[in-house]
Amino acid sequence: MIVSLDVFYVLVGLLFAACAVMTVRDRTNPRRVTTALFWGLYALVYLLGERLPPAVAGGLMIAMALVAGCGFVKPGRADVLPEATRRASAVRLGSRLLVPALAIPVVTMLGSVVLKDVHVGARFLLDPKNVTLVSMGCGSIAALALACWLTRTTPLQGVREARRLIDAMSWAVVLPHMLAVLGLLFSEAGVGKAVAHVATSYFPLDSRLLACAAFCVGMALFTVVMGNGFAAFPVIAGGIGIPVLVGVYRADPAVMAAIGMFSAYCGTLMTPMAANFNVVPAALLELTDKNAVIKAQLPTALPLLGANILLLYFLMYR
């Protein structure tokens, strides 16, 4: 393929390296050396990638966690234009400001729907295994180019602005990545099997309503723990859904599967383990309470979980 994911790994690596360099020279940052070290180590992960020996990469990850965990990652003072200047600029540029922002989804869709099978010679234009991500990368580059042209600035200013946003999110940037590592370790260590064993051995499944409730709540709880519905589904469907709901109560497997996966999603709305949906947005929107997004989602997730139990109970025979 011509445009592969590796291109964007290098670009992100360079972005983090630039963050490190800008941070070490930033006198407004009270922890500039350790903060620069943190972003520098992360840059290595992207720039060297598979060339890093796994044990070294593991060491890098632990070092980053210790630097962040001890409070050594701090933001510098953000350099933003005064509000009056921004208002004047908004009036001057008007709706043209929306064009680069909308270019990201538009190019992503074009790439993943139209360009996905395009070949140049014998090679794919876009990496066929990562079409969406690669298309989104192209969309982001196009958006940056449009934004630079529209505002008459350089891509370097774009890098400075990206650093401002990364600084504001701080270590929350790496949390989803580290949680994914923990998820993989959980499955390697057999955590899923242990949970399924406990769930099927100790919960009463001898009435249809209880079995439905145990299945839906089990999906949600296991997702709360793992942070990912895809990890919960095989375990709970294999432990309760298929043997009990389908095997004993003769439920329609399609209904069981669909409502089961949605019950898992109710769990995703309630857990800090799903960091990229719940913790990162709180950081991105500069909320003081890191659990504010989860709290806003509870009044939707809990009634919906109850509704799922009833929907499964009444719809399982079609």
Add this chain to the structure above:
Amino acid sequence: MHTAVNLWPLLGIAAVAAGFLLRANPVLVVIAACGVTGRAAHLPVAHLLESLGGAFIKTRNLPLILLLPLAAIGLLERFGLKEHAQAGIARIRSATTGRLLTVYLLAREVAAAFGLTSLGGHPNMVRPLVAPMAEAAAEARHGALSEGLRQRIRAMSAATDNVGLFFGEDVFVAFGAIVLMQTILKAEGIEVDPVRMALWGLPTAVTAFVIHAWNLRRLDRRIARESARETVAGRAR
């Protein structure tokens, strides 16, 4: 009863739960849980380190979706994207925070149901457009907002994006979750038509919309109530 299942790795889950309850730094919690899980599963330290490192490299595609749009979005913010979006929403007289977010919820859910999941997201839609517009809609009606209310509106904007995405995408037949469910059921000897699985997701998708739209109405009432109280308090002062 003799069981061959090793229950000790459950300690990893306990470590995560304890860490979050004690409000320890989440990054430290994750590393501690990795250590506990590795010990409980009797992985040697060198092997554990290699497992972690291998997984860290393999999953580095995950943060890209957050990181790639930042340069463009940051640049547009510098030159007034938020201010433009806010001025636009303030001109629509019937706009309230709840109504605006309900429209976004519907658009996000329907688009995701047709597989267009990239038409939203926290870095490229919620931060630069949806949250500022939701705030501006409340300000245009009720004047300046208290900091608590402002944060609540932002959190609800992020929540709306999540709810719309989750309960829309699973209705799309080619979505990964449907493929995963089909694969797992097939492994158990059960053949299911993916279209039927997507269709049986619809009742939950509709319920999710109704419940969240109701919560957005409650947000509108809360904004009106708290702003009225502030105005009265302001006059008294």
